[in-house]
Amino acid sequence: MRPLAADQNSHGTTADFIATLSSFSKLHRAQRWEGTFGEFLANILPGNAVALARTSHEYIWDMLRWFGRAAQPDAAENVRARELFRRELFGIDEPLSRVVDYFKAAAAGSDVGRRLLLLLGPPSGGKSTLAILLKRGLEEYSRTDEGALYAVRGSPLRENPLNLIPTSLRAEFRDRYGVLISGELSPWARDFVEREFEGDFVRVPVERVFLAEASRIGIGTYAPHDPTTADIADLVGSVDLAKVAQIGDEGDPRAWSWSGAVYSASRGMLEMIEILKVKREFLYLLLTLTQEKNVKVSRFPLIHLDETILAHTNLAEFHKFLQEKENEALLDRMVIIKIPYALSYRDESRIYQKLVSGAPAFRNVHLDPHVLNLAAVFGILTRLGKKLRVYAGEAVEGVPETEATRLHAETPEEGMTGVSPRFVVNAISNAITRGNTHSLTSMELLLALKDSIESDARMDAKQKKAWIDHLVTARKEFYNRWVKEDVHRAMFASFEEEAQQLLEKYLDEVEASLDHRQVTDPITGESRPADERFLRSVEEKIKVSDSGKMSFRQEVVRKAMVAFKTGEKFKLVSHARMREAIEQYLFEERRDVLRLVTSTARPDDDARQKISVVQQRLVSEYGYDEHSAKEALSYVTTLLAQE
Numbered sequence: 001m002r003p004l005a006a007d008q009n010s011h012g013t014t015a016d017f018i019a020t021l022s023s024f025s026k027l028h029r030a031q032r033w034e035g036t037f038g039e040f041l042a043n044i045l046p047g048n049a050v051a052l053a054r055t056s057h058e059y060i061w062d063m064l065r066w067f068g069r070a071a072q073p074d075a076a077e078n079v080r081a082r083e084l085f086r087r088e089l090f091g092i093d094e095p096l097s098r099v100v101d102y103f104k105a106a107a108a109g110s111d112v113g114r115r116l117l118l119l120l121g122p123p124s125g126g127k128s129t130l131a132i133l134l135k136r137g138l139e140e141y142s143r144t145d146e147g148a149l150y151a152v153r154g155s156p157l158r159e160n161p162l163n164l165i166p167t168s169l170r171a172e173f174r175d176r177y178g179v180l181i182s183g184e185l186s187p188w189a190r191d192f193v194e195r196e197f198e199g200d201f202v203r204v205p206v207e208r209v210f211l212a213e214a215s216r217i218g219i220g221t222y223a224p225h226d227p228t229t230a231d232i233a234d235l236v237g238s239v240d241l242a243k244v245a246q247i248g249d250e251g252d253p254r255a256w257s258w259s260g261a262v263y264s265a266s267r268g269m270l271e272m273i274e275i276l277k278v279k280r281e282f283l284y285l286l287l288t289l290t291q292e293k294n295v296k297v298s299r300f301p302l303i304h305l306d307e308t309i310l311a312h313t314n315l316a317e318f319h320k321f322l323q324e325k326e327n328e329a330l331l332d333r334m335v336i337i338k339i340p341y342a343l344s345y346r347d348e349s350r351i352y353q354k355l356v357s358g359a360p361a362f363r364n365v366h367l368d369p370h371v372l373n374l375a376a377v378f379g380i381l382t383r384l385g386k387k388l389r390v391y392a393g394e395a396v397e398g399v400p401e402t403e404a405t406r407l408h409a410e411t412p413e414e415g416m417t418g419v420s421p422r423f424v425v426n427a428i429s430n431a432i433t434r435g436n437t438h439s440l441t442s443m444e445l446l447l448a449l450k451d452s453i454e455s456d457a458r459m460d461a462k463q464k465k466a467w468i469d470h471l472v473t474a475r476k477e478f479y480n481r482w483v484k485e486d487v488h489r490a491m492f493a494s495f496e497e498e499a500q501q502l503l504e505k506y507l508d509e510v511e512a513s514l515d516h517r518q519v520t521d522p523i524t525g526e527s528r529p530a531d532e533r534f535l536r537s538v539e540e541k542i543k544v545s546d547s548g549k550m551s552f553r554q555e556v557v558r559k560a561m562v563a564f565k566t567g568e569k570f571k572l573v574s575h576a577r578m579r580e581a582i583e584q585y586l587f588e589e590r591r592d593v594l595r596l597v598t599s600t601a602r603p604d605d606d607a608r609q610k611i612s613v614v615q616q617r618l619v620s621e622y623g624y625d626e627h628s629a630k631e632a633l634s635y636v637t638t639l640l641a642q643e
């Protein structure tokens with residue numbers, strides 16, 4: 001067996017983790033509470049009535065605000081309430097803010113709380129992630145003091161103990177505590193109170209509950225499988241025949257199986273995956289549940305349920321659903337929030353970063369610094385075409401910034417189509433697994449994407465062509481610029497040093513040429529005349545003419561002498577024109593070297609050395625590895641050749 005990495009390298013981490021676990025479990029135990037309803041009224045209720053009477057919508061809204069306490073204190077309320085989503089969802093602030101608004105309005109008692117929340121979006125656009133975050137948020141919040149939730153112990157619905165208070169006493173309760181109790185006891189609890197306590201509800205046991213999806217406590221999920229075999233019992237339960245045999249009465253609530261998803265979700269949230277795929281009958285039940293807060297099952301009177309339903313669906317299902325006229329009325333009872341793809345490549349790139357860093361296929365794989373950004377540019381192009389740079393917050397020539405807002409308003413459907421993050425990440429990971437490589441470059445990424453597009457069975461030829469065109473655009477308009485910048489910067493990294501050396505060489509040659517003397521080669525010791533060609537090639541960079549060269553040289557020498565006399569070194573900064581000449585000289589020299597090295601089979605040692613300095617710098621300072629640095633250099637050379 002392979003040891004865990006944490007064990008191998010750092011015992012500290014393991015120990016820390018165990019400490020966290022045990023303090024978590026201690027905390028968890030400490031917070032438990034159990035007692036009779038009488039004790040609950042005496043010890044828990046005073047001062048807490050409003051919190052204890054919260055509906056699930058109010059509870060979720062408070063949960064969102066609780067997470068928001070970590071956000072910037074002076075941010076707007078809506079921004080703070082999005083904090084929970086911020087860690088995992090990027091580039092969809094606007095839709096998230098609508099989700100937050102929904103909970104706020106529902107918590108305030110507005111009618112939207114009586115409508116089902118439906119997230120509508122393209123595949124792999126973050127709908128499930130949003131639901132997961134809400135669920136994890138609820139679990140965490142229920143463990144805090146502020147989020148403490150109490151329930152009638154043993155009730156499969158974990159109903160609010162306050163529901164034990166008989167209707168006739170509720171007005172008095174309201175006068176005393178300032179909250180109106182609206183919930184009803186479930187058939188199970190009613191029977192329980194009568195049978196076990198002869199109606200003396202004060203003795204009924206109450207406990208604190210902690211929401212947990214894994215234990216089906218306060219969080220339920222329903223995914224439609226085969227609609228032909230799907231049974232409404234999955235949602236609302238059915239008669240438990242074994243229990244009927246035991247108890248002898250089909251109408252006894254103890255003989256009902258309370259395992260349906262709507263009961264699991266009681267007090268918290270029910271996630272309905274692909275809701276429009278479910279049978280009409282299911283949909284009616286859920287809509288009634290949201291609107292009336294109850295469900296009807298045979299044998300029992302209406303069962304009161306307090307829960308929030310979060311449903312999601314994709315566009316294809318939605319359009320199909322719209323085709324049927326009678327569905328219009330149903331849509332009226334839903335709040336539909338569109339969850340589009342991210343539209344800024346920087347956000348999109350963060351999504352890939354997140355997906356990639358969590359995937360084992362990417363462990364120990366080096367990605368060059370532009371791979372994810374480039375993939376993201378392609379992704380956004382498939383979603384919006386030319387408006388990409390406006391959304392990335394990069395100015396596009398001729399488009400003022402306010403245009404971004406207008407462009408957005410113009411096309412409400414955008415972000416609802418195009419490539420999904422999953423498609424892109426799959427393409428990347430295929431390239432890695434197939435190539436069995438530990439390094440992936442931007443160019444390899446483009447090839448991988450091209451490959452995935454070409455082999456995709458769902459796309460028609462026209463769309464394939466359009467997407468491949470987007471790859472070309474991404475390369476030409478983004479990658480070329482980025483990689484050139486890197487190479488230029490790496491080429492000039494040792495600039496100061498080399499430029500100084502070059503300046504000194506220039507001065508030596510100039511002096512020799514002015515004095516008409518020989519220059520002694522420092523290595524071979526041989527003498528030769530001044531290198532006029534070198535001098536001219538530097539001077540030509542700043543257009544010093546042949547007739548003007550003498551006065552230019554004299555001026556430079558004079559400046560150098562002045563510096564020398566005051567005991568200083570003649571530096572480039574003190575001569576702007578020389579600086580420009582030498583900069584140009586060095587750049588062109590290296591450009592030529594780049595061309596030479598990559599185009600000839602056997603470059604000489606000097607050239608090789610120069611190139612390797614640039615390459616190392618790309619590695620040490622610009623996030624490349626050896627493989628990608630080589631590629632970047634040869635790619636930029638090709639680009640230069642075309643300039």
Ligand SMILES: Nc1ncnc2c1ncn2[C@@H]1O[C@H](COP(=O)(O)OP(=O)(O)OP(=O)(O)O)[C@@H](O)[C@H]1O
Nearest residue numbers: 088089090092122123124125126127128129351421
């Ligand atoms: N805007 C986003 N920000 C961060 N991550 C995202 C975003 N959109 C999608 N993802 C990531 O992409 C993956 C797929 O998203 P998710 O499963 O939530 O999509 P979905 O809308 O439920 O898709 P489907 O309709 O296919 O079920 C997830 O890992 C999710 O974290």
Ligand SMILES: [Mg+2]
Nearest residue numbers: 124127128129
């Ligand atoms: Mg999903």
